Amino acid sequence: MNPGGEDPLGAVSPDGGAGELVLEVADLTVGFPTDDGLVQAVRGVSYRLRRGEVLGIVGESGSGKSVTSLAVMGLLPKNARVTGSVRFRDQELIGARDEALTKIRGRHVSMIFQDPMTSLNPVYSVGFQIAEAVRAHHDVSKEAALDRAVELLEIVRIPNPRERLPNYPHELSGGMRQRVVIAIAIANDPDVIIADEPTTALDVTVQAQIMVALDSAKEETGAAMVLITHDLGVIAGQADRVMVMYAGKLVESGTAEDVFYTPRMPYTLGLLGSLPRLDRTAERLTPIPGAPPSLVNMPPGCPFTPRCPLAQPVCDETEPPLEPTTGPGHTAACHFSDRLVDTRPDELYAWSVTDTTALAEFVAETEEPSS
Numbered sequence: 001m002n003p004g005g006e007d008p009l010g011a012v013s014p015d016g017g018a019g020e021l022v023l024e025v026a027d028l029t030v031g032f033p034t035d036d037g038l039v040q041a042v043r044g045v046s047y048r049l050r051r052g053e054v055l056g057i058v059g060e061s062g063s064g065k066s067v068t069s070l071a072v073m074g075l076l077p078k079n080a081r082v083t084g085s086v087r088f089r090d091q092e093l094i095g096a097r098d099e100a101l102t103k104i105r106g107r108h109v110s111m112i113f114q115d116p117m118t119s120l121n122p123v124y125s126v127g128f129q130i131a132e133a134v135r136a137h138h139d140v141s142k143e144a145a146l147d148r149a150v151e152l153l154e155i156v157r158i159p160n161p162r163e164r165l166p167n168y169p170h171e172l173s174g175g176m177r178q179r180v181v182i183a184i185a186i187a188n189d190p191d192v193i194i195a196d197e198p199t200t201a202l203d204v205t206v207q208a209q210i211m212v213a214l215d216s217a218k219e220e221t222g223a224a225m226v227l228i229t230h231d232l233g234v235i236a237g238q239a240d241r242v243m244v245m246y247a248g249k250l251v252e253s254g255t256a257e258d259v260f261y262t263p264r265m266p267y268t269l270g271l272l273g274s275l276p277r278l279d280r281t282a283e284r285l286t287p288i289p290g291a292p293p294s295l296v297n298m299p300p301g302c303p304f305t306p307r308c309p310l311a312q313p314v315c316d317e318t319e320p321p322l323e324p325t326t327g328p329g330h331t332a333a334c335h336f337s338d339r340l341v342d343t344r345p346d347e348l349y350a351w352s353v354t355d356t357t358a359l360a361e362f363v364a365e366t367e368e369p370s371s
Helices: 065-073 098-104 126-135 142-155 174-185 204-221 232-238 256-261 266-273 313-317 356-366
Strands: 021-034 037-050 054-058 081-088 109-112 192-196 224-228 241-246 249-255
Touching: 021 065, 037 065, 037 081, 037 224, 037 249, 054 065, 054 232, 065 081, 065 109, 065 192, 065 224, 109 174, 126 142, 126 174, 142 174, 142 204, 174 204, 192 204, 204 224, 204 232, 224 232, 232 256, 241 256, 241 266, 249 256, 249 266
Parallel strands: 054 224, 054 241, 109 192, 192 224
Antiparallel strands: 021 037, 021 081, 241 249
């Protein structure tokens, strides 16, 4: 353990100290065999999570964010090829029997899925479903479980909670359904909460209410949280640490301040350039050109190369490892991360990838003078 509460995988407790390690993922790899070849959905992901910490995972659709968390929960289909290690405290979850995983899921590690209508059973009342989650792990009476359901609905700020118990999911709004899902997730005071796109398809005001409900849930349980989203604004306001994923792999990791203010990977800069900002209303957004690569039989080299303004021949030959940058606990996977110091997204992506003259001038300006 390094001074200041850091460890080799970058986990830092919120108070800067060595909080209790509750989840450790090491070299997690997930593949799905298809007729065209093996889909490499997750490639060597590692992280550690401490009690009370919020870890944000961001990236485009298909980057492997959700598959990583489904692998942690043991919810992948049977044809998935999973290697590596996922340890909850001292218990290995990869390869564990269903009986062992059932004792972990819901009780110690819970998950909030994207769509509450597919998470909730339409033929049972919300009160019954919350009480069922309580009774699945505790030997309590039906009445006690329903009382607990009322408490949970109060925590997630649903008005008139006892009157909501007999309601069915279709009788509630999308935001209220998502809060019911959060209530179920925290019903047994879990140690880890995985929130997979909890604000997807909700309007801005309801998104804010859901994040308030998540904050209340986290304070009630003291749990660590993995927050998966494509919304960088949500991550900025919630996460202690941020992991950026691209093509199934971590490409940058660090504190929220590191990733937002001193990004060292071109893909991260591209994501930030695509984010609307109130202090730059007159400027156009800076999109990332191209599209994510196919994850089937991936070629060697950096998968971001076809979209990267800094790409050089070495990028086609060798995939860069995740290596430390100048900041403690801040890592990036880029051969030229040192050239991105104090670089804005509009500077990096201002030209077409084929505009070689402007790109050569930028590279020349950012290279250090030879000794």
